[in-house]
Amino acid sequence: MNALDLAGLDVFYRETQVTYGIDLAIAEGESFALVGESGSGKSTVLKAIAGLAPQWRGRIAVLGQERSHGIDRGFARRCQMVFQDPYGSLHPRKTVDATLSEPLAIHRIGDADRRVTQMLDAVGLDPRFRFRFPHQLSGGQRQRVAIARALMLEPKILLLDEPTSALDVSVQAEILNLLKRLRREQGLTYLLVTHNLPVVSFLCDRLAVMRGGRILEVADAGRLRAGTLEHSYSRDLLATSGSHALAPALETSLDAD
């Protein structure tokens, strides 16, 4: 059974059609990336799955169960989303504890105290942060809280919308490591949206290149690392990301010590 199945997904914002016939099958435990420029429709696909863009037609199925167009509690238990900007996605007047307990209260899950403590530990936050407000945390700590919030209901699938692009390089590394570890420990499936191709190399097994609301190419991350993507546009995207230039020189110098 696939973790996520999309078939002929067309998403609209009012009269404007944003994506055209998206077909994707993501296996359980897989980490899959959607890459492309702004306006390519990659975030829209995530929003449609999460229920934030309800005007769609086609098929969205999570773990074999079709998603309805409305609010779907059972769906929320299986699939959660982490947003790009940790400054905007946490309620400024709720403590970390309140943010993490709320999904439990909505779904009538008990044992909140133990679950919150456990989750803080899982995402690498010290227990003293539990009763702080978002403004008392750094960007990286906030993103940890956002990830913790998404994981409170023990979902099987995480939708990640540019989870590290608002963070500094050194903090980005910490969050990427965290995401990789959590996936291994909890057997999660990731659908990641990003324009940062090195992040895809680090975190993902496969990727789809999107442009103008269509998928141009689906490839293994190995092809990305080797620079052998097939579509000419994918190659352009790879060329502009430009990290190849510095990488070999760095490798030799790191080997030196």
Place this chain on the structure above:
Amino acid sequence: MAALLEVENLRVTFPTPRGPVDVVRGISFSLGRERLGIVGESGSGKSMTGRSILKLVRPPGRVTADRLQFGTTDLLRVTERQMRTIRGARISMVMQDPKFSLNPVMTIGAQIAEALRTHQKLPRRTLRERVLAMLESVRISEPERVAALYPHEVSGGMGQRVMIAMMLIPEPEILIADEPTSALDVSVQAQVLDIIDDLVSRKGMGLILISHDLNLVAEYCDRILVMHGGQVVESCAARDLAKASHPYTRGLLAAMPRIDETREMLPVLDRGAWGQA
């Protein structure tokens, strides 16, 4: 090479309830007709360094330095009125986000013309010709049409090119670009930086490129200063960045995932390793 700008022991201090905090702690550098990159993470003081050169640090922030020499002008001694003849005309600055830096109720053509007219008296026809020529040099294909548009009618990439046009039309000697592309798409970033690069080298200007992106700075600059905690921790030629010796710089380089990434985990900076973080 004659230095365009010399900075010695620059400090920027902000008062807080717990006493003054130095956000820039005594940095020195000089800039010739070259491309200097300043990299660092949030809070490293890189933007404040750029702003203090233009004396744009607002009170209660205080800027002190042993020397802040721009050509024959001592920037520490000029009055605010004199500063206004320098700002924009001789040293100008491209900001991060065109959405917040352009006047929303003025057409693009009028804004660019204003940048020029503030510093020079020109007949209207010459002014218009210069504006259109400038738009063309930032690779806007239909300058006449774009000049009549308002900022909300253009894309982010085009907005940033308009900003660059506006900053370069008075032909300044130094251009400070503070994260000029971080609000833009990856594919547009290269294009905008190529334009800056091309114009800067063609007109023999000095460029200070401020960014958090090591790769980008390495690609577009001749020399790099790495800032951390308000100090310059490393200064090197851009091509030698991979050989950087300071643990902070090496940590940053190693923490970046690469396109051919095979590491299981990324090395994380040990913030205690070099004093305060």
